[in-house]
Amino acid sequence: MTPSAPPVLLTALRAFADQPHVLVAVDFDGTLAPFTDQPMDARALPGALEVLIDLSALPQTTVAVVSGRDLASLRILTGHPDDLVLVGSHGAEPSWDSTAEGHRLTSAERSALDALDNDVEELRSQHPLARIEEKPSARVLHTRGLAEALAADINAAGMALADRHEHFTVTAGKDVLEFAVSDVGKGPALLDLAHEVNAGAILFAGDDTTDELAFECLSANDMTVKVGLGETEARHRVADESAVVEMLQELLTLRHQSVGR
Numbered sequence: 001m002t003p004s005a006p007p008v009l010l011t012a013l014r015a016f017a018d019q020p021h022v023l024v025a026v027d028f029d030g031t032l033a034p035f036t037d038q039p040m041d042a043r044a045l046p047g048a049l050e051v052l053i054d055l056s057a058l059p060q061t062t063v064a065v066v067s068g069r070d071l072a073s074l075r076i077l078t079g080h081p082d083d084l085v086l087v088g089s090h091g092a093e094p095s096w097d098s099t100a101e102g103h104r105l106t107s108a109e110r111s112a113l114d115a116l117d118n119d120v121e122e123l124r125s126q127h128p129l130a131r132i133e134e135k136p137s138a139r140v141l142h143t144r145g146l147a148e149a150l151a152a153d154i155n156a157a158g159m160a161l162a163d164r165h166e167h168f169t170v171t172a173g174k175d176v177l178e179f180a181v182s183d184v185g186k187g188p189a190l191l192d193l194a195h196e197v198n199a200g201a202i203l204f205a206g207d208d209t210t211d212e213l214a215f216e217c218l219s220a221n222d223m224t225v226k227v228g229l230g231e232t233e234a235r236h237r238v239a240d241e242s243a244v245v246e247m248l249q250e251l252l253t254l255r256h257q258s259v260g261r
């Protein structure tokens with residue numbers, strides 16, 4: 001890790017690495033992979049997936065990538081690593097729980113999604129440059145790369161939809177507005193996974209609004225890391241995606257020492 005890393009972060013990493021069973025979880029976009037205009041062009045930084053896989057090979061160390069992306073996209077972008085747990089759609093699609101995979105919709109959720117789709121089509125006809133991503137249980141309005149005024153118009157149209165479709169959980173992120181039929185959230189998904197693998201401490205790093213909700217769910221025994229600028233509930237902060245990789249490499253060294261391998 002660079003000498004400029006705050007001593008408080010190193011101290012926390014050391015304490016975390018000494019816990020008996022740990023869950024190391026990271027967001028993907030803006031945390032492991034720099035943002036790109038086209039979502040499927042995003043790539044994890046060199047070394048990022050490698051250090052996660054190395055960590056997952058250590059005893060009593062579970063590693064997860066937890067993203068707003070759907071599970072299928074997350075599998076492609078991480079290269080299907082067997083050793084990593086993947087959690088897609090903000091927690092609604094955990095790879096470790098096959099019963100939740102694909103998030104089967106109830107008929108009420110299906111009807112709500114159909115009604116939303118009608119309005120989304122209308123929005124798309126008024127704003128042809130708006131990009132709409134369809135997930136199994138959500139629709140996402142993307143405005144990354146558009147001129148600021150146009151993005152603001154599209155976002156306002158999206159917020160008007162949010163007012164009309166109150167059954168959806170609407171989350172505004174960086175140039176995205178997501179309408180989700182289920183309100184699982186990354187926080188509850190992390191707690192579920194930690195319970196499943198019997199992890200006593202969780203490290204979670206993320207950069208976006210949805211990650212803040214997860215930070216709030218975690219306890220004082222856990223380690224929360226905000227990536228980049230902006231207000232946060234996290235106890236720690238690193239500057240960017242490169243600093244996340246450095247932090248994970250430091251954790252790998254410390255965890256090696258702690259578990260004696």
Ligand SMILES: [Mg+2]
Nearest residue numbers: 027029030208
């Ligand atoms: Mg992110």
